[in-house]
Amino acid sequence: MDLPLSEFELAAKRLAPMLHHTELDLSSTFSSMTGGSIYLKCENRQKTGSFKIRGASNKIAALMENGGVSSVVASSAGNHAQGVACAAKKFGIPATIVMPKTAPIAKVQATEGYGANVVLAGDCYDDAYKAACEICETEHATFLHPYNDLDVIAGQGTLGLEIVGDLPTVDMIIVPAGGGGLLAGVAACVKQINPRIEVIGVQAEGANAIAQSFKAKKYISTDTVSTIADGIAVKAPGDITVELINRYADNVVTVTDNEISEAILLLMERCKQIVEPSGATPVAAVLKGKVDVKGKRVVCLLSGGNIDVSFIQCIIEQGLVARHRRLRFTVKLLDKPGSLSHLLNHIAGQGANIVSVAHDRLSTALSPNETNVSITCEVGGAEHGKAVVSSLESFGYTVTIN
Numbered sequence: 001m002d003l004p005l006s007e008f009e010l011a012a013k014r015l016a017p018m019l020h021h022t023e024l025d026l027s028s029t030f031s032s033m034t035g036g037s038i039y040l041k042c043e044n045r046q047k048t049g050s051f052k053i054r055g056a057s058n059k060i061a062a063l064m065e066n067g068g069v070s071s072v073v074a075s076s077a078g079n080h081a082q083g084v085a086c087a088a089k090k091f092g093i094p095a096t097i098v099m100p101k102t103a104p105i106a107k108v109q110a111t112e113g114y115g116a117n118v119v120l121a122g123d124c125y126d127d128a129y130k131a132a133c134e135i136c137e138t139e140h141a142t143f144l145h146p147y148n149d150l151d152v153i154a155g156q157g158t159l160g161l162e163i164v165g166d167l168p169t170v171d172m173i174i175v176p177a178g179g180g181g182l183l184a185g186v187a188a189c190v191k192q193i194n195p196r197i198e199v200i201g202v203q204a205e206g207a208n209a210i211a212q213s214f215k216a217k218k219y220i221s222t223d224t225v226s227t228i229a230d231g232i233a234v235k236a237p238g239d240i241t242v243e244l245i246n247r248y249a250d251n252v253v254t255v256t257d258n259e260i261s262e263a264i265l266l267l268m269e270r271c272k273q274i275v276e277p278s279g280a281t282p283v284a285a286v287l288k289g290k291v292d293v294k295g296k297r298v299v300c301l302l303s304g305g306n307i308d309v310s311f312i313q314c315i316i317e318q319g320l321v322a323r324h325r326r327l328r329f330t331v332k333l334l335d336k337p338g339s340l341s342h343l344l345n346h347i348a349g350q351g352a353n354i355v356s357v358a359h360d361r362l363s364t365a366l367s368p369n370e371t372n373v374s375i376t377c378e379v380g381g382a383e384h385g386k387a388v389v390s391s392l393e394s395f396g397y398t399v400t401i402n
Helices: 005-015 028-034 052-065 079-091 105-113 125-139 150-166 181-193 209-216 239-248 257-271 277-287 309-322 339-349 382-394
Strands: 024-027 037-042 072-075 095-099 117-120 172-176 198-204 251-255 297-302 326-334 353-360 370-378 399-401
Touching: 005 052, 005 150, 005 181, 024 028, 024 150, 024 257, 028 037, 028 257, 028 277, 037 150, 052 079, 052 150, 072 079, 072 125, 079 095, 079 105, 095 105, 095 125, 105 117, 150 181, 150 239, 150 297, 172 181, 172 277, 181 198, 181 239, 198 209, 198 277, 209 239, 209 251, 251 257, 251 277, 257 277, 257 309, 277 297, 309 326, 326 339, 326 382, 339 353, 339 370, 339 382, 382 399
Parallel strands: 037 297, 072 095, 095 117, 172 198, 172 297, 198 251
Antiparallel strands: 024 037, 326 370, 326 399, 353 370
């Protein structure tokens, strides 16, 4: 099974009138941090907020060229849902989208906003997929697979054409992977243009079926997934995508949720980019040394930006903790007037910004005249945090880091 370069070029022609040619930005911040020339392919700014509209639009366009279709059904954690809904609306076709109950509210509402009928089923993509297949049988609709389909893969792979066209001297492209459609498409496309370009996949550590499949050189699925990166939380990747990835990709690495959180925070702070967890995995892999980028021209594919606003605060908090910008500790005080004020003044005097203070007078380890005070404060980094703690201890406080 293969996808000739001509299929990617045909997909690009179909998609050109419908989609954005997203920008390729050189990040001076990430370049200086890693020793490579790090470029960001900003597919988070694509229509519907992710790359998924490429595959969905190419698939529906191909169906319309071959006799048309009356209605479509898709399963998705969110981005494919929006891509299918938007493409179906453009072609005037009714769409039903089955999404996991855990899908971010923003993605559900956006999908409904494109006119699709949304059905919530199960706790992960694989559960939604089963429900979607049942609906297809009942309603005799056409199922649009989010990744295990050659037309979809060809659509996603048009990103490879854009990257090589914009940066012909690129040495490495780093791509998020869940079901594998994006990685399979980019790898198959790019390797046919220039075999020397490295294509690296990145998965979340808690959803790593493709990484396992690549290492074993055979298809492997997992029984469970656990990651903040909902867009790539897939237990069973495609057999087509795994075959193409194992043939064309150079490596598949994994990153932790904390590493993803840190990457999201840096993308917001330093690059002014809003990127969802799955889309931030390439940057996480680069920053944590999972791939050797020194002296190379490297493109990190930011695959999407559809992140729940309510989830951003949680991500920021995790990222701040991972970067030692949040210090959390507990101090035992005498429960008398002025003791808390003295403590807080001392912390402020060390240049730390106090975020929250909580009292605990009910612990059985406390005497009746004692209280535990738990404090969260902002610090300038690991060394500043250590200096704050050392200063408190030098004044006789017993500090327990939380």
